[in-house]
Amino acid sequence: MDDAAALQSIQATTRYTSEEMRAWVARRRWALAGIIYTIMIAAAIVFVGPLLFSALSSLKTNPLEYPPGLNIPQLYPSNWIAAARLGRLGGGNPLLGGFKPGARIPFRITYFVPEDVSAELPEVIVPRRRPGAGLGAVMKIDYAADYAHVSPVMEAERAPSAISIDGERVRGEYITYSFTVSYPGEGPPIDRVPVDITSSPGVIYVSSTLTASRIERLGRVASYDNLAPGFFGYVFRNYVRVFKEARSVSTGKSLFFSWTLNSGLYAIARIITNLLFATMAGYALARFNFRGKTFIFMLVLFSQMVPGQVTFISNYLVIRDGIFGLTRLFGVRSLLNSLWGVIIGGAGSSAMIEASKVFIMKQFFESIPREVEEAAMIDGTTQLQRYWRVVFPMARPALGAVTILTFQGAWNDFFWPLVVLTSPEDIKTLPIGLLSFRQTYGAAGDWGLILSGAILSAIPVIIIFFVFQKYFLEGVSFGGSKK
């Protein structure tokens, strides 16, 4: 690096020994490395920070809380244990909780009562509350309010103490109350037991068996979304909601589950068609000499530059009319709102056989010497057979890149599925499903659900990225280094 130059210039002017000069230069090298690493870490925070922070915030009851802190009750082990225990007591299920006949959920809540305030017993109610707005709101559900019985609230403990409020020392006492929510008699199993605990004015909420979901009305009401949430129901509350609350109006099936399935099928179909046909096309362009080869190659390049907005108009019509009526042979009139339409009808980066993948394969086949495959050729077979038995298996590294890049492209594809899939909700793929999440829950400010859905949908690509990093990074720099 700079060492040699620095040493030279010191030697010309200095009165120091060479030992001292070396140390001087070495210090600079270490410091420079330190500075570079610091810059790198800062940049990493910038690039990974938003994803990480939103993943953590998606655990919060309200991800829009202000100030947006990282003090998240869902991350305390004490709450994990409490949530699992309450879930077992409520519905016999420590993971997902619930409220079943015969349940008895004991609960304690502690307040600080300043000296000059007279505390009355807090009031405990099980409200009739819908689980959020939107797609889930039309479902018929059973309310815990209709079946739950709340025992009279009792004072359990009392301990004199003092706390400081705004820097001022306030004397008073901690009072703990206890009560039990039970499910007497017979009835349906219920998902959630929301509870509101209202205290007298002036007392301060300190803690409870499970940390309150939110504190309302100037600290008077401690509100719980679910008194028997279970571990997942508490820590991954919004994630459980993503699956449970967003349901298809007609079939009642989980929308998010359908979307994931559709995205998976779409990605698999695209991977198969690209592996089969893009490789064949790439091979032909790399190995055969024929008239029109240059023209086809120019078309391959050109088709990657034309925006999807040019082609989608005609493609939409072609898909709407069942590909010139061909689909009538299978008894289908139109491919709109069907996964087949999305798979077959795309162009550019949504195409069933992508030009960019043909290009990658062409480059790859050109990079391996012709002799290698000629030596392995078997006589007396057709060209196609030889291709499948000899050439295709040799192309494994490039096939890896094509698979990974196609998966990523299909999983994240937005524009073309948006054109083809409009209704019903459960025919959509993940990205456009998330868009309808945003439209449904965004206005209500219910960001917990939106963020959880977004994070969940990103997890498969992120996992695949870390496992097959090499292919991703090579695939991206492929075009760059070859041109």
Added chain:
Amino acid sequence: MKVKSRETIAALMFLAPFLIILGIFFVYACVRAVIFSFTDYNLFNTPRWVGLANYTALFREANFLRALRNSILYSIIVTTIQTIGALIIASILNAKLKGLNLFRSAYYMPSIASSVVITLIFLWMYQRRGLFNYLATQLLRYAPIILIFLGFTLVIQTVLVLYERLRGFPAKWFDPALLVTSILLSAAGTFVVSILGLVSLREVPPVDFIWLQTKQQIPSRPEFLAMPIPLIAIMIQNIFTTIPTFMLIFLAALKDVPISYYEAASLDGATAIQKFFHITVPAVQPVLFLVVALGMIGTLQMFDQVAIFGNAVPLESVITLAYFVYNRMFPGAQLPEVGLASAAAIFLALFTLTLVVLQRTIIKSEVK
């Protein structure tokens, strides 16, 4: 001749599936778009030839002109910043230090998630009580301390550099060892000053900058430069997600530069900045065209973010050419204007191609 024709048949056999798909969904689609653009087709009528009427109508549409302006501003600013940013990060990452590959993967994270995921996360951060406004608030609160810290660093660094020079060492103004010392000393100094109560946090109300539901523009004039704030929000997001991809392309190009170039330059006394402009930039020149072209194609065709922001922002402030086309094809309750949409799409394609070709000649002549 016989061999030749047999090879052609084999080639066509291999190419057949690809050519059929390309033929129907690309070539035929393009031809149809061109034809539609000269008709008044609306999905339900028999198309009538109207000549260039759609193209002239475009330039009388307020929304189209707005989309055109938004797209151009967006493309120029985002392409410029992300190209420069990616190049700078790539040249730092190119240092031969251990563990930098780990960072390379971390930086790539925003580029692998879908545009929907990233846009939703940014939409959340752009809320009025979101992360961006919170960070701005914190910055204002800590401003006095940050300024004191920077001031201390500046003074200490100056003193140290002058002292080293007096002692006969060739210390540069940004000498790394001295810089680390100054930063540490300055941090300690700032800590002491704030403990003594000589400087304290400012009392500021939470910043309430409206990123989304606003028609305000920055700068407010001149009109052709005024960018709607929601468009700036999308710009920030797009720069964030695209820098990593371009960085990887630059990095691949930089790997081919022998380290001896940099060493030779150091011996001749070149500064880091001189090395950047005289070695790094020429080294990436062959891929510079590719990166700028990809950047321009991507930004001119920006659609996803507009569709996902949707009713969270005023449409006219973020509408782009690509969204204009979609909007006219599927206008909700009204009749689709297929002719007009096609004309806008053809315009977008020609515009993109022209700019890509233009920038290729410019970049070439600049370097030679």
